[in-house]
Amino acid sequence: xxxxxxxxxxxxxxxxxxxxxxxxxxxxSFPYDNAQAASNLGIRIDDLFYIILIVTxxxxxxxxxxxxxxxxxxxxxREERATNVHGNHKLELIWSIIPGAILLFLAIYQMNIWxxxxxxxxxxxxxxxxxxxxxxxxxxxxxxxxxxxxxKLQQKPQPDDLYSVNELHVPFGKPVxxxxxxxxVQHSFFLPALRIKQDAxxxxxxxxxxEANKPGTYDLVCAELCGWGHYxxxxxxxxxxxDEYQAYLKNLTQKQFxxxxxxxxxxxxxxxxxxxx
Amino acid sequence: MTTLxxxxxxxxxxxxxxxxxxxxxxxxxxxxxTDHKIIAIQFMFTTLLMxxxxxxxxxxxxxxxxxxxxxxxxVGPWLFAAEGGQISPEFYTMLFTMHATVMIFLVIIPILAGxxxxxxxxxxxxxxxxxxPRLNMLSYWFMWPAIACFGMSFAYAxxxxxxxxxxPILADLAQAAPGSGTAQTLWLLGVTFIGFSSMMGSINxxxxxxxxxxxxxxxxxxxxxxxxxFITAILxxxxxxxxxxxxxxxxxxxxxxTCFFYPSGLxxxxxxxxxxxxxxxxxxxxxxxxxxPAVYIMLLxxxxxxxxxxxCMCRKPxxxxxxxxxxxxxxxxxxxxxxxxHMYTSGMNPAVGMAFMVATMxxxxxxxxxxxxxxxxxxxxxxxxxTVTLNCIAxxxxxxxxxxxxxxxxxxxxxxxxxxxxxxxxxxxxxxFGATLFGVFAAIHFWFPKMFGRMMNEKLGKTHFVLTFIxxxxxxxxxxxxxxxxxPRRYADPYLHGYLEHLLPMNQFMTxxxxxxxxxxxxxxxxxxxxxxxxxxxxxxxxxxxxxEWTTPSPPGHGxxxxxPMVYHGPNEYAVVNGDKDFLMQTEKECLPSNExxxxxxxxxx
Numbered sequence: 001x002x003x004x005x006x007x008x009x010x011x012x013x014x015x016x017x018x019x020x021x022x023x024x025x026x027x028x029s030f031p032y033d034n035a036q037a038a039s040n041l042g043i044r045i046d047d048l049f050y051i052i053l054i055v056t057x058x059x060x061x062x063x064x065x066x067x068x069x070x071x072x073x074x075x076x077x078r079e080e081r082a083t084n085v086h087g088n089h090k091l092e093l094i095w096s097i098i099p100g101a102i103l104l105f106l107a108i109y110q111m112n113i114w115x116x117x118x119x120x121x122x123x124x125x126x127x128x129x130x131x132x133x134x135x136x137x138x139x140x141x142x143x144x145x146x147x148x149x150x151x152k153l154q155q156k157p158q159p160d161d162l163y164s165v166n167e168l169h170v171p172f173g174k175p176v177x178x179x180x181x182x183x184x185v186q187h188s189f190f191l192p193a194l195r196i197k198q199d200a201x202x203x204x205x206x207x208x209x210x211e212a213n214k215p216g217t218y219d220l221v222c223a224e225l226c227g228w229g230h231y232x233x234x235x236x237x238x239x240x241x242x243d244e245y246q247a248y249l250k251n252l253t254q255k256q257f258x259x260x261x262x263x264x265x266x267x268x269x270x271x272x273x274x275x276x277x
Numbered sequence: 278m279t280t281l282x283x284x285x286x287x288x289x290x291x292x293x294x295x296x297x298x299x300x301x302x303x304x305x306x307x308x309x310x311t312d313h314k315i316i317a318i319q320f321m322f323t324t325l326l327m328x329x330x331x332x333x334x335x336x337x338x339x340x341x342x343x344x345x346x347x348x349x350x351x352v353g354p355w356l357f358a359a360e361g362g363q364i365s366p367e368f369y370t371m372l373f374t375m376h377a378t379v380m381i382f383l384v385i386i387p388i389l390a391g392x393x394x395x396x397x398x399x400x401x402x403x404x405x406x407x408x409x410p411r412l413n414m415l416s417y418w419f420m421w422p423a424i425a426c427f428g429m430s431f432a433y434a435x436x437x438x439x440x441x442x443x444x445p446i447l448a449d450l451a452q453a454a455p456g457s458g459t460a461q462t463l464w465l466l467g468v469t470f471i472g473f474s475s476m477m478g479s480i481n482x483x484x485x486x487x488x489x490x491x492x493x494x495x496x497x498x499x500x501x502x503x504x505x506x507f508i509t510a511i512l513x514x515x516x517x518x519x520x521x522x523x524x525x526x527x528x529x530x531x532x533x534x535t536c537f538f539y540p541s542g543l544x545x546x547x548x549x550x551x552x553x554x555x556x557x558x559x560x561x562x563x564x565x566x567x568x569x570p571a572v573y574i575m576l577l578x579x580x581x582x583x584x585x586x587x588x589c590m591c592r593k594p595x596x597x598x599x600x601x602x603x604x605x606x607x608x609x610x611x612x613x614x615x616x617x618x619h620m621y622t623s624g625m626n627p628a629v630g631m632a633f634m635v636a637t638m639x640x641x642x643x644x645x646x647x648x649x650x651x652x653x654x655x656x657x658x659x660x661x662x663x664t665v666t667l668n669c670i671a672x673x674x675x676x677x678x679x680x681x682x683x684x685x686x687x688x689x690x691x692x693x694x695x696x697x698x699x700x701x702x703x704x705x706x707x708x709x710f711g712a713t714l715f716g717v718f719a720a721i722h723f724w725f726p727k728m729f730g731r732m733m734n735e736k737l738g739k740t741h742f743v744l745t746f747i748x749x750x751x752x753x754x755x756x757x758x759x760x761x762x763x764x765p766r767r768y769a770d771p772y773l774h775g776y777l778e779h780l781l782p783m784n785q786f787m788t789x790x791x792x793x794x795x796x797x798x799x800x801x802x803x804x805x806x807x808x809x810x811x812x813x814x815x816x817x818x819x820x821x822x823x824x825x826e827w828t829t830p831s832p833p834g835h836g837x838x839x840x841x842p843m844v845y846h847g848p849n850e851y852a853v854v855n856g857d858k859d860f861l862m863q864t865e866k867e868c869l870p871s872n873e874x875x876x877x878x879x880x881x882x883x
Contacts, residue, residue: 067673
């Protein structure tokens, strides 16, 4: 019966490996086109993921195979008694140093991806100087505030700011930065297609930058429990060309300041203006 | 005790073993008992009862994910007549909050420390009871106010709806969520009560292990089980006060109008709180400073128990006793400095994230060492495939998966994507269900004869194991794929979002697996209750194991030992020639052929 159990324990790692190998072909992989990230940083994150996946897959297959083999041998052991070994210094050293080195390599390897994503010093300068919009999360919607065309985003809302709800327009091919805020509880700004996630903390304004590399409409979801309606904080990020983006802003301006008589009643900038950054 | 002259067999008769506390009548014997074995059994039945509750909650969560907004079978029309039997999103948040709360605070932590800590510590170190038997009794009875608080919070006050992590502002301000009124305060009170219970336990365990070891039982002769429980007790003693303090701060925020955790300028439900000046991030630091070590509180005792059980079932000494102890201590001490890896996306200083990342990566190392040592223990052994072995191997196999997926979590940039998705859910269910609960199942089968004097049924045990293992893998492995596809946790209806629409069939498959797994647990309960009364009687040492508890009668009477055990060597002395046996109990000094004696001595050098 022991052999049957060995097969039982062998079946699961095999099933795991097969289903993982199948995953990219049946749509179980990363979301959107060909499972490829829609941002350059996202592609680097994916690459890091695959490196870790390869390392862990080798370790997984190796350890499970050795485990099943050891069981197989143990089930067929015809000796009167098992071998009396208490340990082995050399082996302990080998299996501490090798994983240690691999882990250290992984730790150091990923540092610059993290730095590029989160350390302010490494943010793209153009994006920092001219933030695209302010994103405010609240129960249960996303609000966006853009500066008026030709102006810069100010810390405080301005009379000529443009607003939209649950639809963020972004030009592709250039890094953009948003200022992330929350009005009430904690939320999290999650763009699965771009592999971007950042919590929105009440009381803090957190800059997030990303660079979309292909046009499309992507889901923006909330990844931090924010109440009963957490699941329905449904918004879209529409990535388009610079021209289309400007046209959108113009359209938004017209809609927002339409006075009912065919004129655009664009107001002057308010008195208090304190540039972000 | 130390002045006794050991007899050659290592046995010293005790004149009247029951003199120090005699069992009295039924109530003092079985209800308000100060006997550690009875308290262990009380803990076991309470936690198993709670496991049913937590499991049913999990099935309700899974029902919603497989058949969203459809009437729950059987209980639906009765519970929510007004909504046509369907789970509302409010109720859904309460379901997963309570599932986690019950499973962590009322099942896994108390079944390890409470049941096995109580049962095994005095027996394995050769003591007659815990150092503070009354404190021990109190630690059990403090579970009930906690259960009452959680129960009231769920059933009467509307249910806490901020997740088990209880992040402010959602948890901190009553108007932030529908169920966040009195329910959240009661929930915090429950956590405080269960914290008191754990604290009393951990003080008791530390004192007992340090002070009450039998003559000859040096620290490096302690069975691995005791090491696991000892290090866990230390972890608890240092980490738990932080959670209790944090919980207390949240209670004062809620009741007294302090504002530790919420900043100024919030607008919640169209109303602005009048005060502010706090910081939500503070809670996360305090919370994870406890709750990360808590992961090891839920794992280290099992690691210890599995070490002993595997060694016994393979008839081989544990491979690398000292490296195992060292890696356990390394996991525990590193466990204190890696809490920040739960907060990579939280907005804390990104430079700190790097430090946490390196420390987290390194914590995988001692875990790897342990895995290799367990495998090496099996290598060259004579494996007997009984229920205990099978559950131990399931522990090992699933711990490997959970450990490896942890590396993705440690890697900050990858974690940015996986944080709060189902990948995390897969990871911790592989560790907490896959590893911990399979270890617990093994331990129940292994020490059942010592608890009740009877053996458990093998056929039922194996059927339970097979169904649970299939169900667990079918439920938890696809969660990795859900995470990869970006499905966030705690969504009542993920199919609302375009990119998650196609996940319904996968979720339905998982729910069916979960139902299989849930129903399999009925076999465990049948087995326990049947075997308690009708199982074949067990002798003192049914497994031919080596540690001290197997020298006592099954079940042991008050005062445990009918002799004072003398300990001559480490645990797990299998595969040695000892008359017609292949093992050497810790109390046995002689019968070692000279060449085997050398092998035993190397134990102290490894």
